[in-house]
Amino acid sequence: MAIGRSPQSSSQTPDQGAARRPSRARGIPEATVARLPLYLRALTALSERSVPTVSSEELAAAAGVNSAKLRKDFSYLGSYGTRGVGYDVEYLVYQISRELGLTQDWPVVIVGIGNLGHALANYGGFASRGFRVAALLDADPAVVGSSAAGLPVRHMDELEEIVETQAVSIGVITTPPGAAQQVCDRLVEAGVTSILNFAPTVLTVPDGVDVRKVDLSIELQILAFHEQRKAGEEPDRGESVLDRAPGPVRAAAAKLRRAAGASAKRTDAKAEPEPAKGGPGQGPEGDLSAVMPA
Amino acid sequence: MAIGRSPQSSSQTPDQGAARRPSRARGIPEATVARLPLYLRALTALSERSVPTVSSEELAAAAGVNSAKLRKDFSYLGSYGTRGVGYDVEYLVYQISRELGLTQDWPVVIVGIGNLGHALANYGGFASRGFRVAALLDADPAVVGSSAAGLPVRHMDELEEIVETQAVSIGVITTPPGAAQQVCDRLVEAGVTSILNFAPTVLTVPDGVDVRKVDLSIELQILAFHEQRKAGEEPDRGESVLDRAPGPVRAAAAKLRRAAGASAKRTDAKAEPEPAKGGPGQGPEGDLSAVMPA
DNA sequence: TAGATTGTTAATCGATTAACAATC
């Protein structure tokens, strides 16, 4: 392996995995691929209600996108609709499932069986869409031997054998951040070529290996950013208006920046705390250690 | 509330929340906002190692992006670097923290204390970056009264009072999908304006409310898509090559599509299973019911 | 045939990237 290590196609939300792979392998844009599961979910719900056909308008509403985007997305898959009528629900469920590779079985290993690993092991959506938990793994002897979701937790040392015998190509990492890269290396070495990483760590993988990231901390921070802006825009919610950034002052203050290093030199209305707060908020942020053993 | 309900700015990965809000509030693109937490994490690690300054090249490598992108991103925040030198780590930590709104405290409520809710309650990264769990809530009497991460699980009926007295503006939904919209409505009604949704449901919220989504099932499906492509591209990994989609056959087959509804009419090399598989894989996919009570 | 709805075009918008002048 190690054909040319490259950082994962990180950049979180905007373009997860967009840089990876020839991407538009069969000409399907990444943005479209990322929406196919949404359509599939909406279609499955319609299917359960025995709805025979659906228009792009209806389906788009159910999936939370606009209809032009949906039709454009579907156009990459082929011409599966009927003008004047709409789309056959069952047929579309099948076509999208096939396009996503869900008509086959995907054995998955979960490494790191803490709270989160447990939650994932129990996750119903796992099995229901072609994914099957092949094994739960952990390096901690105290955890090995216990069981989660009816499956025994096995030792990391069994990884290679499990991956080989069960043809596992997808690995889920739910270890503490410190162990993530090491676990990742071992997964890749064993033959896993797709990784879903819950640890707040940038993983480095060889070409040909896909990494996707799920990061609670980042999502919350993005929400906080927008939340902060709201305070400044809607003075009716009289909460922390005094906490918002002045804005124009910012540019001017930039000039004074480095002179005193991190010392407060700016004229914000804010408390202007030092970057190195010392107390809480300075720890290994994004640390999942508290959540699970490695 | 209900100023004009609109579906969340879904479309999962590509542009989470991009449509929402005036977005580039202070002129910062969504894609940049989504990367700021990554930079912050890398900078925090450097800070802990007492590294005084860092170049765009080094920091970009640590964050897993390219340096041009990083410099462009930083340019939206202001001129915080020094040509020929780089960026002052502490100062940049502070600036990004402030930009993201992390210099203030964000009380958060978690609704739905199953496995996942537990995992999140214990999540170390929560407290370490300005987020504080104000309360754990659940509607199930069997769960209410228990404790998680040292906090008592309180009943949903206390939601309104908690949100008001603690000025909670961020809510995390970890309920089963069936309860998510209802919980969301109640959160919004109580005054919450940012929601992080772990339930596999498209939430509808009024204007002014941000929704971000974390969806394990979707991430796995995206991985499966790419994994499927790999099988067709690298014949050396002799696994499920026979499972890949033929491709050219697709277009031709499209013509025959609707005639027999979902019936197999195509000439794939595949097993060509019916869309309505009947057995497993047809259930309420993405169901988190198994994970936690509501 | 008339009405409905798809599939596609083309315009627009936002994000990425390389390159380099500015400047420490």
Place this chain on the structure above:
DNA sequence: TAGATTGTTAATCGATTAACAATC
């Protein structure tokens, strides 16, 4: 001063969207 590195420009690329001709 010479070397290093930022901040910005401009070109490129990909994604979104409205509009509408094709067609059921």
